[in-house]
Amino acid sequence: MDSTRRPILFVSSPESGLLNPLLTLAGELSGRGVEELWFATDEPRRRDIEAIIGKTPVEFASLGEVVPEMSAVTWDDETYRAVTQPSRFKAHRAVLRHTCDPKLRVEKYHALETAVDKIEPALMIIESMSLFAVELAITKKIPFMLSVPFMPSNVLTSHTPFSKSYTAPGFPVPHSGLPFEMTFTQRITNRVFKLRTLAMFLNPSLSKVMAQDGPLRRELGISDAARGQMARIDNAEAILSYSVTGLDYPFPVPAKMRLVGAMVPPLPQAPGDHRLSDWLDKQDSVVYMGFGTITRLARDQVQSFVEVARRLDGRHQILWKLPSDQQEFLPPVAELPGNLRIETWVPSQFDVLAHPSVKVFFTHAGGNGYHEGLYFGKPLVVRPLWVDCYDQAVRGEDFGISLTLDRPETVDPDDVVDKLTRVIEDGSFSERAQQFALRQREAGGRAAAADLVLASPSLK
Known part of the structure; x- marks a missing residue:
């Protein structure tokens, strides 16, 4: 050479x-x-x-x-x-x-x-x-x-x-x-x-x-x-x-x-996406639901998540990144709760997680999601998908930065609402997440x- x-x-x-x-x-x-x-x-x-x-x-x-x-x-x-x-x-x-x-x-x-x-x-x-x-x-x-x-x-x-x-x-x-x-x-x-x-x-x-x-x-x-x-x-x-x-x-x-x-690009990653950022600016508390590119939700699971949003209406907004092929399992638009915003694709998940209105990241806890959520100081609620996701989930619980659904495969609305509410309202989760955010920036x-x-x- x-x-x-x-x-x-x-x-x-x-x-x-x-x-x-x-x-x-x-x-x-x-x-x-x-x-x-x-x-x-x-x-x-x-x-x-x-x-x-x-x-x-x-x-x-x-x-x-x-x-x-x-x-x-x-x-x-x-x-x-x-x-x-x-x-x-x-x-x-x-x-x-x-x-x-x-x-x-x-x-x-x-x-x-x-x-x-x-x-x-x-x-x-x-x-x-x-x-x-x-x-x-x-x-x-x-x-x-x-x-x-x-x-x-x-x-x-x-x-x-x-x-x-x-x-x-x-x-x-x-x-x-x-x-x-x-x-x-x-x-x-x-x-x-x-x-x-x-x-x-x-x-x-x-x-x-x-x-x-x-x-x-x-x-x-x-x-x-x-x-x-x-x-x-x-x-x-x-x-x-x-x-x-x-x-x-x-x-x-x-x-x-x-x-x-975490490997985070310069932000904002999608500076022209005012449509979503303007909406986030108007909210006090947002749950961001993003389960990666591999997750395939069945009809009953999609409907369970809609019920979760319904039960949180009046307290929290829900931003849900849901692929188009799984949106066919949603009820008619007129029947969706008013606090639920569904996006087929989010131009930048980093920009969403960085927004101060987002209070918790509801994730499958893949390697990137686990670290990226914490990079922005967001505590996690975890619905583990497969293999390493369960390893991240158990560590997150042990380190006080997340809670894991009891039965991820069934998606029980009672369990999801309980976990989201506890992570948002118990300040210790956010405090620990902020500590890891600082540690990641120092890295x-x-x-x-x-x-x-x-x-x-x-x-x-």
């Missing part, structure tokens, strides 16, 4: 929760005038990359179309029900079974390899679930940083009992939804969770699929150094974690992991992450 060239290549899956933090980081570097920025992801996200406006362009490198098995947005209803079922282990198992086929990475690996050979990056910034990109970086000996939009322990804790882990053996295993201080029964459940995960891969049906991994690795020329759950951690130059101390259970965080807080966010990137020895 020409010694004067120092290209930086971002790589991410197309899922919004994984992609968005890197869009913010790429935008920060572009705004600083950093040259030769590239972003590799799936073709449907081309416009998002091309929409980054700064002093220097961010070039798009296409990884082709979305692989349906790898994108939760495209899963069929049966798969969606399996990965969001109440049983924590069965949901965890369903996700792994659906996504662990080694053949799924071949197309992306080849596409990224073509891009890498063209760009010759000095540094790669890789979203933590893009394991094909980690394998390629390790194989080609390209320095890389890992982007982690989850809690730190999510990527540092082993899912099986005999693998390397950066946390203690009794630490809550990811996706279990178990607390740090466990009862005797919960400690047994935690151990069994890991054993069952190991047994799942020893099952004949899945082990037959996984037997293809070795031959595929040899065919692709993947280095043996890329093997193992912790290869992405051990081989990373640095790990960018969008969290702060105190939002995860305590454990010794490795020096290479840098806690920079530096996008500016701190960009500084770490530019300080990389590979760019010198």
Whole structure:
């Protein structure tokens, strides 16, 4: 590579929760005038990359179309029900079974390899679930940083009992939804969770699929150094974690992991959206309901949320981001309560959360939502959706910043109204959220992450 060239290549899956933090980081570097920025992801996200406006362009490198098995947005209803079922282990198992086929990475690996050979990056910034990109970086000996939009322990804790882990053996295993201080029964459940995960891969049906991994690795020329759950951690130059101390259970965080807080773009993110901001200006107390891009609400759940708004009428306004395909479950407009405002799409969730009229964030508690709500000092009410959402939910309760619905799958209006009312009226929730807002701002966010990137020895 020409010694004067120092290209930086971002790589991410197309899922919004994984992609968005890197869009913010790429935008920060572009705004600083950093040259030769590239972003590799799936073709449907081309416009998002091309929409980054700064002093220097961010070039798009296409990884082709979305692989349906790898994108939760495209899963069929049966798969969606399996990965969001109440049983924590069965949901965890369903996700792994659906996504662990080694053949799924071949197309992306080849596409990224073509891009890498063209760009010759000095540094790669890789979203933590893009394991094909980690394998390629390790194989080609390209320095890389890992982007982690989850809690730190999510990527540092082993899912099986005999693998390397950066946390203690009794630490809550990811996706279990178990607390740090466990009862005797919960400690047994935690151990069994890991054993069952190991047994799942020893099952004949899945082990037959996984037997293809070795031959595929040899065919692709993947280095043996890329093997193992912790290869992405051990081989990373640095790990960018969008969290702060105190939002995860305590454990010794490795020096290479840098806690920079939520990745929030410059605000207002949608300065021309006066329609929604003017409405917020007129309200005293707003509950913002936003359950991410993956959540699929059924008719009875939608109607239960409408009933929640009805019961809060006269006390709080409700702003609900509800996709158009789920709005067909709503009652006629004339029957909706007057305090309910429904938006198909919110131009900027950051702008909404930043508004002082918003008093609580009613969320599924994905990794980004958990941290972003608290960045703006908003306490949470949580309807966890799947896998890591339950981990964030239990931590939020333990840290005094949120309450979780008793039965998220059924959406009981009595329970929802009770949780929202308690979080809004008990000032301790807001006080704790404000403390974490200050801590996140001190962590530096996008500016701190960009500084770490530019300080990389590979760019010198």
